[in-house]
């Protein structure tokens with residue numbers, strides 16, 4: 001089901017964007033997805049990783065603006081716990097609220113499914129993402145040393161947690 005996702009947040013009247021929609025990612029979206037992925041990360045996922053996510057049944061969403069894919073989110077769930085594996089917005093479309101819309105859509109979907117909490121990893125150097133997650137109520141709960149490849153050696157990951165207690169920020 002496509003969702004006019006901006007319409008259900010607490011700032012609905014302010015951020016309503018009827019041209020923005022969220023839907024399930026399909027195999028034929030992967031060319032557009034990989035283009036964003038390669039512009040978003042120094043060490044991007046390959047198309048094979050995205051294909052595997054679809055194949056094994058991870059929840060994969062794209063956000064579209066006037067029908068064009070401008071971002072995506074992928075998460076897995078195990079019992080009452082979810083793991084956000086990827087959240088990206090096209091560089092040309094950032095700071096317009098799309099990352100928040102997508103993340104809130106994911107959290108709302110998880111709450112409806114009875115999932116209690118969502119974890120994610122993020123680079124300590126990724127200030128935009130850290131600010132987004134803080135704004136959306138995530139808290140730091142750990143650090144994984146050397147988790148990410150980096151231009152010189154490895155970079156730690158911060159582990160963030162958001163309890164899905166029935167409210168969005």
Ligand SMILES: CC(C)(COP(=O)(O)OP(=O)(O)OC[C@H]1O[C@@H](n2cnc3c(N)ncnc32)[C@H](O)[C@@H]1OP(=O)(O)O)[C@@H](O)C(=O)NCCC(=O)NCCS
Pocket residue numbers: 040041087088089090093094095096097098099100101121122123126127128129131132133135
């Ligand atoms: C992180 C990312 C998804 C944010 O997407 P976005 O659509 O730009 O985010 P939003 O417009 O919804 O911003 C929401 C909040 O995040 C924070 N934020 C986002 N980008 C920011 C930036 N460049 N600098 C500072 N704060 C930023 C702000 O608090 C912002 O709220 P505000 O606009 O009211 O100040 C996007 O920057 C991205 O795709 N980055 C590359 C991929 C990535 O690093 N993903 C996360 C991996 S863990």
